[in-house]
Amino acid sequence: MLRYMVKKLLSLAVSLVVASAVIFLALEVVPGDPAANMLGINAQEETLAALREELGLDRGPVARYADWVGGMLVGDFGTSYTYRTPVSEMIADRVVVSLPLALYALALSTLVAIPAGIWAAARRGSGVDLGVMGLTQLGVAIPNFWFAMLMVLIFAINLRWFSAGGFAGWDAGVGPAMHSLTLPAVALALPQAAILTRVMRSALLDTLGEDFIRTARAKGLTRGQTLWRHALRNALIPVLTIIGLQFSFLIAGAIIIENVFFLPGLGRLVFQAISARDLIVVESVVMLLVFAVIMVNFVVDLTYAAVDPRLRRSR
Amino acid sequence: MTLLRIDKLDMNVHGLPILREVSLAVAAGQIVGVIGESGSGKSMTALSVMQLLPRGAHCTGRITLAGQEVLTLSEPALCRVRGRDAGMVFQEPMTALNPLQTIGAQVAETILVHERVTRAEAMERAADALTRAELPPGRFPMSRYPHELSGGQRQRVVIAMAIALRPKLLIADEPTTALDVITQAEILDLLKRLVREEGMGLMLISHDLAVVADMADEIVIMRDGEVVESGAAGWLLDNMRHPYSRALLAASSHQPERPVEAPSDVLLDVRGVVRDYAIRRKGWWGGDGAFRAVNDVSFQLRKGESLGLVGESGCGKSTLTRAILGLESVQGGEIRAFGHSVGRGFPNALRAGIQVVFQDPYGSFNPRWKVARLVAEPFHLMAARPDDWRDRVARVLTDVGMEPDAMDRYIHEFSGGQRQRIAIARALILRPEILILDEAVSALDVSIRAQILDLLARLQGEYGLSYLFISHDLSVVQSITDRVLVMQAGEIVEQGETAQVFDAPQHDYTRKLIAAAPRLATEAERKA
Structure with missing residues (x-):
């Protein structure tokens, strides 16, 4: 088990180094002069020179890369060119919205999808199964921004249960903050839950067809006992994989929903930074997102090992 | 009660x-x-x-x-x-x-x-x-x-x-x-x-x-x-x-009738072959380990001969087979077929002379191809597919006891025994001299197995084939081979005339294998 963890940690470190190098190369080295890119074609020569100095472009790329990575390791992400504030502060402001939103959406989707998938699989071919499968078809097909606007129309404008957008902030307390994240979380969770339900159902049906399920039935276990004790845990591996992918997506991919609900999240920050050509912010936020994705995958790998004894021995 | x-x-x-x-x-x-x-x-x-x-x-x-x-x-x-x-x-x-x-x-x-x-x-x-x-x-x-x-x-x-x-x-x-x-x-x-x-x-x-x-x-x-x-x-x-x-x-207890032909030239010469697999390191700082799957194996297969290779799963039979087919590199020794070394640079024309039939008649065909294309596939070893390829496919299908119109059907339309016939047809289309049968009848029912064994015996005469017959089933090997090799843990522990090995096994392992094999008593033994 220790060997498995160390191996996964090593691959995590390698992934981070490679990802940071790729991001750095793509944004700072390859397309010519970053200062010119940030300021656009009408920039004055003095402004360009000032920015070049600020970015330290007079030094070699290796030294700049080392500075960038070294800075991130101690929490210094540089200063935003457009906002003139430390990027770390901007990210911190946004993470407290994006991360809870992603977790909230993931919790909703998992809490709905796993029972629904199990229910459909246990009653394969019945009305329940057909109903659940039909709903997931809809859930996958409906664009989530459209669903978000529909919810705003119903729950914010007509029923007035929720506000139509904005974030209450954590200072106001957990209740109001979560309240303002509810509609966006539901909108984000809908397609995820639909996909996850289908994965849970098909994984469970595959497992229920395995030989060891028949062995368990021959021991005298009821259908239900067989499902809970033997099939479910075996069916979890594909489900965990999808949950990991979905969480990574939710952290970074909520741009549209954040825009619909006017939420100050990371997705909007990247979007704004790209529009403003603020390379310093883009580079740092992208790196942070990559870090999050890699960490999530690491956690998923550890969960695999917790579920499946065969993986505890590294090969 | x-x-x-x-x-x-x-x-x-x-x-x-x-x-x-x-x-x-x-x-x-x-x-x-x-x-x-x-x-x-x-x-x-x-x-x-x-x-x-x-x-x-x-x-x-x-x-x-x-x-x-x-x-x-x-x-x-x-x-x-x-x-x-x-x-x-x-x-x-x-x-x-x-x-x-x-x-x-x-x-x-x-x-x-x-x-x-x-x-x-x-x-x-x-x-x-x-x-x-x-x-x-x-x-x-x-x-x-x-x-x-x-x-x-x-x-x-x-x-x-x-x-x-x-x-x-x-x-x-x-x-x-x-x-x-x-x-x-x-x-x-x-x-x-x-x-x-x-x-x-x-x-x-x-x-x-x-x-x-x-x-x-x-x-x-x-x-x-x-x-x-x-x-x-x-x-x-x-x-x-x-x-x-x-x-x-x-x-x-079927005994196929086999042509009697004095074996002549050596077609396949396996000399001191060693195949190692890397295994995971022992401990953090240990060196790379190796598992010796095939250890110093030597034998010859002569023209017209039928040679058996028996042993338990994991003994190295399949690894050896893959090495002979040139699908695995060897770490020692040499495998020569028709006088050339198998492996890199082995000419396609000679490669066509060694064909193989595998165990699983269900998994070894592409389900989306028609039988004609499946059987004709080995033609890619030739510079160009002959113009009369469909005729050749029809002929070889007839030879293995199938109707030629099977050509235009898909593999799922056939039973296990028929599929194995088609697999044999595929192996024979290039008229090879050596046919490797890797557990080729192990998945078949006894009555079908008897038919396929008869077919193999007949084809051996018609096509002038040499067989390398790999199986864990001793009764099958006993019924269709002239000589037999017994393999244990990567090594040949005994070899000789089939009848002799079965009647008077020399090695302990061979004795154990023969004793363990379930055998129907003959009528005379039952009466005694």
């Missing part, structure tokens, strides 16, 4: 009849062998007793198990019967256990679902059951997971689960078909001992008459969902009346 009585059992699945008027009985302490080829309904009969049938199955008739009418029981009542009154052992030990639970927990579960006992007590009794199945927890801790055990050991765990509550009836459905001969003999001994010591009734299902004939008290022969003949084992073998039973008996 009759433990299990099946009376005029009819079973259909969604209206399709599967079993017709099946009747049989098992008494306490008795072993009843149920024999039949695939599709004969033997497994379905067993699953009917447990009522673990596929969806849409419907039974009529009577099944009486330990005084209870099985077909009238409710599902909860059936759950109480399964595992307590009747235990079941299945064919495939590799997949019959839950990979995520320890073997101790899985055996204890049988006890926990039926009796109100503490977990500790259940584990204690599980340890006892594992000991009875000859897997004592002292040597095989109950905290092991299935993937840490071999196939034979896993089958013992399945048996321990089935006998944990000392059921009155044990049903074993092809319990040794997936195992090696030596392991098979051990598992059969274990089952026999359990029946004798614990007074259980055993319903032993097999396609192999030899496996059952040795240990059964009664034999039931099934075909197409019906019992064709049954009776006391010793008596039945001598007094078979039904033509099918006789055909089955004849097929299982």
Whole structure:
């Protein structure tokens, strides 16, 4: 088990180094002069020179890369060119919205999808199964921004249960903050839950067809006992994989929903930074997102090992 | 006392009849062998007793198990019967256990679902059951997971689960078909001992008459969902009346007629071949380990000869085969075919001279291709596909006993035996000199196997073929080869004329293999 963890940690470190190098190369080295890119074609020569100095472009790329990575390791992400504030502060402001939103959406989707998938699989071919499968078809097909606007129309404008957008902030307390994240979380969770339900159902049906399920039935276990004790845990591996992918997506991919609900999240920050050509912010936020994705995958790998004894021995 | 009585059992699945008027009985302490080829309904009969049938199955008739009418029981009542009154052992030990639970927990579960006992007590009794199945927890801790055990050991765990509550009836459905001969003999001994010591009734299902004939008290022969003949084992073998039973008996000791031809030139020369596989390092700073799958193997195959290669799974037979086909590099020695070294630079024209037929007639064809394209595939070894390729395909299909119009059909339309004929046709299309048969008849029913062996014997003369016949089945090797190599742990431990090796084996391992192989006594031996 220790060997498995160390191996996964090593691959995590390698992934981070490679990802940071790729991001750095793509944004700072390859397309010519970053200062010119940030300021656009009408920039004055003095402004360009000032920015070049600020970015330290007079030094070699290796030294700049080392500075960038070294800075991130101690929490210094540089200063935003457009906002003139430390990027770390901007990210911190946004993470407290994006991360809870992603977790909230993931919790909703998992809490709905796993029972629904199990229910459909246990009653394969019945009305329940057909109903659940039909709903997931809809859930996958409906664009989530459209669903978000529909919810705003119903729950914010007509029923007035929720506000139509904005974030209450954590200072106001957990209740109001979560309240303002509810509609966006539901909108984000809908397609995820639909996909996850289908994965849970098909994984469970595959497992229920395995030989060891028949062995368990021959021991005298009821259908239900067989499902809970033997099939479910075996069916979890594909489900965990999808949950990991979905969480990574939710952290970074909520741009549209954040825009619909006017939420100050990371997705909007990247979007704004790209529009403003603020390379310093883009580079740092992208790196942070990559870090999050890699960490999530690491956690998923550890969960695999917790579920499946065969993986505890590294090969 | 009759433990299990099946009376005029009819079973259909969604209206399709599967079993017709099946009747049989098992008494306490008795072993009843149920024999039949695939599709004969033997497994379905067993699953009917447990009522673990596929969806849409419907039974009529009577099944009486330990005084209870099985077909009238409710599902909860059936759950109480399964595992307590009747235990079941299945064919495939590799997949019959839950990979995520320890073997101790899985055996204890049988006890926990039926009796109100503490977990500790259940584990204690599980340890006892594992000991009875000859897997004592002292040597095989109950905290092991299935993937840490071999196939034979896993089958013992399945048996321990089935006998944990000392059921009155044990049903074993092809319990040794997936195992090696030596392991098979051990598992059969274990089952026999359990029946004798614990007074259980055993319903032993097999396609192999030899496996059952040795240990059964009664034999039931099934075909197409019906019992064709049954009776006391010793008596039945001598007094078979039904033509099918006789055909089955004849097929299982079938001796194909082979052309006699003096072997001449050496076609294949294997000299001191070594194949190593890298394995994971030992410890953090240990060097890379290596596993020697094939160790200093040498032999020759001459023109017109039929050479057997026997050994248990994992002995290196398949690795050696792949090396001969040039699919694996070797770390030592040399393999020469037709005077050239196999491997990089081996000319395609010569490569066409060595063809192979694999075991699985289901998995070795692309399901989306028509037979014509499947059989013609080896033509890619030639510079251009000949213009008359369809004629050649038709001819070779006729040679293997198929109709030429099979060409325009897909592989799923054919039975296992027909598929194996098509595989042989594919191997013969380039008119090779060497044909490697890697467990080519192991997945087939006895009667089909006899037909394919006849076919191979005939083709050997017609095509002037040399065979390298790889199998774990000694009776097949004995019937079709001139010489035999015995392989153990990567080494050839014995080689010689087939008859000589079988009659007077020199090496201990060969003796063990021959002793373990189930064999039908000849009529003379039975009378003696």
